[in-house]
Amino acid sequence: MVIHTRVSPLIAPYGGTLVDLMVPAEMRDDVKARASQLPSIQLSARSVCDLELLATGAFSPLDRFMGHVDQQCVLDEMRLQSGQLFPLPVTLPIEASPALHLDRDIALRDTKNDLLAVMTLEEIYPWDLAEVAHKAFGTLDLRHPLVAEMHHWGKLNISGHLRVLQLPKHYDFQELRLTPAQTRACLEGFGYSNVVAFQTRNPLHRVHEELTKRATLEVDGVLLLHPVVGMTKPGDVDHYTRVRAYKALATGYYDPHRILLALLPLAMRMAGPREALWHALIRRNHGANHFIVGRDHAGPGNDSTDKPFYGPYDAQNLLQRYSAELGVNMVPFRELLYLPDEERYEEVSRIPSGTRTASISGTQVREQYLNPGQKLPSWFTRPEVAEILAETYPPRHRQGVCIWLTGLSGAGKSTTAEVLTVLLLEHGRQVTLLDGDVVRTHLSKGLGFSKEDRDTNIRRIGFVAAEIVQHGGVTICAAVSPYRATRNDVRNLVGTDHFVEVFVDTPLAVCEKRDTKGMYAKARRGEIKDFTGINDPYEAPENPEITLDTVTQTPEDNARLILQHLLQRGFVRAQTTVGSNSGHANPVSHAS
Numbered sequence: 001m002v003i004h005t006r007v008s009p010l011i012a013p014y015g016g017t018l019v020d021l022m023v024p025a026e027m028r029d030d031v032k033a034r035a036s037q038l039p040s041i042q043l044s045a046r047s048v049c050d051l052e053l054l055a056t057g058a059f060s061p062l063d064r065f066m067g068h069v070d071q072q073c074v075l076d077e078m079r080l081q082s083g084q085l086f087p088l089p090v091t092l093p094i095e096a097s098p099a100l101h102l103d104r105d106i107a108l109r110d111t112k113n114d115l116l117a118v119m120t121l122e123e124i125y126p127w128d129l130a131e132v133a134h135k136a137f138g139t140l141d142l143r144h145p146l147v148a149e150m151h152h153w154g155k156l157n158i159s160g161h162l163r164v165l166q167l168p169k170h171y172d173f174q175e176l177r178l179t180p181a182q183t184r185a186c187l188e189g190f191g192y193s194n195v196v197a198f199q200t201r202n203p204l205h206r207v208h209e210e211l212t213k214r215a216t217l218e219v220d221g222v223l224l225l226h227p228v229v230g231m232t233k234p235g236d237v238d239h240y241t242r243v244r245a246y247k248a249l250a251t252g253y254y255d256p257h258r259i260l261l262a263l264l265p266l267a268m269r270m271a272g273p274r275e276a277l278w279h280a281l282i283r284r285n286h287g288a289n290h291f292i293v294g295r296d297h298a299g300p301g302n303d304s305t306d307k308p309f310y311g312p313y314d315a316q317n318l319l320q321r322y323s324a325e326l327g328v329n330m331v332p333f334r335e336l337l338y339l340p341d342e343e344r345y346e347e348v349s350r351i352p353s354g355t356r357t358a359s360i361s362g363t364q365v366r367e368q369y370l371n372p373g374q375k376l377p378s379w380f381t382r383p384e385v386a387e388i389l390a391e392t393y394p395p396r397h398r399q400g401v402c403i404w405l406t407g408l409s410g411a412g413k414s415t416t417a418e419v420l421t422v423l424l425l426e427h428g429r430q431v432t433l434l435d436g437d438v439v440r441t442h443l444s445k446g447l448g449f450s451k452e453d454r455d456t457n458i459r460r461i462g463f464v465a466a467e468i469v470q471h472g473g474v475t476i477c478a479a480v481s482p483y484r485a486t487r488n489d490v491r492n493l494v495g496t497d498h499f500v501e502v503f504v505d506t507p508l509a510v511c512e513k514r515d516t517k518g519m520y521a522k523a524r525r526g527e528i529k530d531f532t533g534i535n536d537p538y539e540a541p542e543n544p545e546i547t548l549d550t551v552t553q554t555p556e557d558n559a560r561l562i563l564q565h566l567l568q569r570g571f572v573r574a575q576t577t578v579g580s581n582s583g584h585a586n587p588v589s590h591a592s
């Protein structure tokens with residue numbers, strides 16, 4: 001008898017086979033019962049995402065949170081100790097705990113304490129934040145969202161054999177949540193050996209549609225439209241909105257025989273070039289042998305000197321360099337422009353000079369269309385997609401914003417905030433004032449002024465601020481908030497586009513002279529310890545949106561300065577004058 005094993009037309013997973021960490025169904029009850037006796041640790045949302053991708057083989061050949069040697073090789077050479085490519089560390093950071101012992105099992109639980117997996121503790125090792133930040137992300141700048149986040153990760157990493165009992169539960173878009181094995185099975189059904197994957201964390205416009213269709217035909221294969229729905233860049237359009245739009249696009253505008261839409265629960269690191277390589281590896285595990293990389297792939301935005309963290313083509317170049325070894329071809333995202341006279345898109349390099357072209361940049365989409373509540377033209381965005389975006393992306397003057405006042409005690413934060421509150425109410429916005437002193441009487445009652453307590457206080461304020469902003473409100477936060485890293489965390493939590501850091505830059509001598517609460521005098525007498533500016537540090541903002549001078553300017557001057565900034569950015573609507581024209585830029589120009 002001849003046994004035919006089915007040969008997949010797709011590229012094999014990286015390393016040959018898909019890692020599968022799931023405990024077989026018949027053994028689950030047993031392992032679960034034993035797990036209830038074990039010490040537990042609760043995973044962060046990020047680690048839960050990582051565990052899911054480890055469990056299903058999306059990170060193959062990696063089959064565990066990295067041990068020390070793997071982590072070191074990855075940082076230094078972008079390889080596991082086995083020599084296989086792996087560009088970014090995937091580690092499980094925890095705080096030291098007396099309950100943890102080598103060679104014993106621990107239970108891993110999600111943020112709601114549901115049991116996910118059992119790990120045999122084979123390694124517990126310290127990790128070096130500066131080294132990881134520098135080597136993996138190329139920066140120590142706290143404006144990098146992951147670098148800022150790492151500051152409150154546990155100081156030890158753990159690693160060991162994993163037995164996964166259940167994947168994290170998802171109640172949304174279940175039909176689109178495919179593991180690598182399920183993705184492969186679906187892709188095989190299309191009958192092509194070439195699969196081109198498209199990674200995205202943004203809404204898709206016509207230009208993306210054109211590009212992905214061209215790439216699909218070029219490789220004569222099928223498109224894996226593979227948006228990230230785990231963790232993306234803070235401030236991104238939420239995945240519910242995005243996925244509704246992807247579905248509308250995929251079902252309405254693509255050849256159904258050439259597209260598979262599936263969701264990837266990845267926690268992005270925003271690591272630019274290294275991340276592009278990682279994305280390609282993950283897509284190979286899902287069956288793709290081509291991967292589209294655009295300008296500034298997985299870019300984290302600008303650093304604190306307002307320069308981009310990575311070069312615009314670094315990601316393309318890095319993937320190009322490793323593409324043969326990884327088995328994934330880099331498909332560059334070439335610039336396309338719309339030709340209004342021919343009603344079609346064309347690559348810039350193929351457009352004769354003098355041809356009429358049209359384009360709208362990402363910034364223009366926000367600033368000239370979505371923010372003022374203007375409908376996107378159908379040559380640019382499919383109407384179904386435009387409608388979904390308009391629903392969840394109200395005009396800027398109905399979006400949330402956080403005005404964060406930082407500075408020494410007595411600098412003038414509360415005084416300025418009170419005037420600003422009135423001005424914003426005058427301009428038709430609802431305001432929630434979160435004043436440090438007031439917050440400390442209820443939300444943060446009982447907290448003191450140690451570094452830890454101050455951080456807790458600021459994170460609480462930041463948490464509330466982020467909720468308010470997410471739901472379209474204006475919040476003014478006035479707290480000393482002396483630590484730069486914590487302020488940057490809050491900026492990332494709120495979303496940097498909705499965060500206005502205001503440095504109330506009053507010299508210590510002036511604050512001390514004002515001493516409205518008599519606290520400086522007490523601090524000087526040694527009756528208060530850890531008093532900011534006297535015997536506790538204040539780290540001034542490096543690149544705040546606004547710096548206030550309270551020595552030569554009145555509180556009203558300063559409040560109006562902030563209002564002006566908010567008017568300019570559209571968070572407050574300018575008073576309309578009769579007969580004025582809003583003057584939208586004309587998107588049509590001529591190719592030169």
Ligand code: ADP
Binds near residue numbers: 411412415478549553
């Ligand atoms: P903070 O909230 O920063 O601790 P407050 O606003 O409570 O500071 O206190 C600042 C004090 O300084 C108030 O008594 C205020 O009247 C006084 N002050 C003097 N000039 C100014 C100014 N230009 N801006 C803000 N406050 C000022």
Ligand code: ADP
Binds near residue numbers: 410436449454479528
């Ligand atoms: P933080 O941002 O450090 O948590 P808050 O703005 O919440 O600070 O609270 C600071 C206020 O608490 C100051 O305006 C001051 O009136 C009072 N305060 C009491 N002790 C201290 C201290 N050791 N350092 C700074 N402010 C203190």
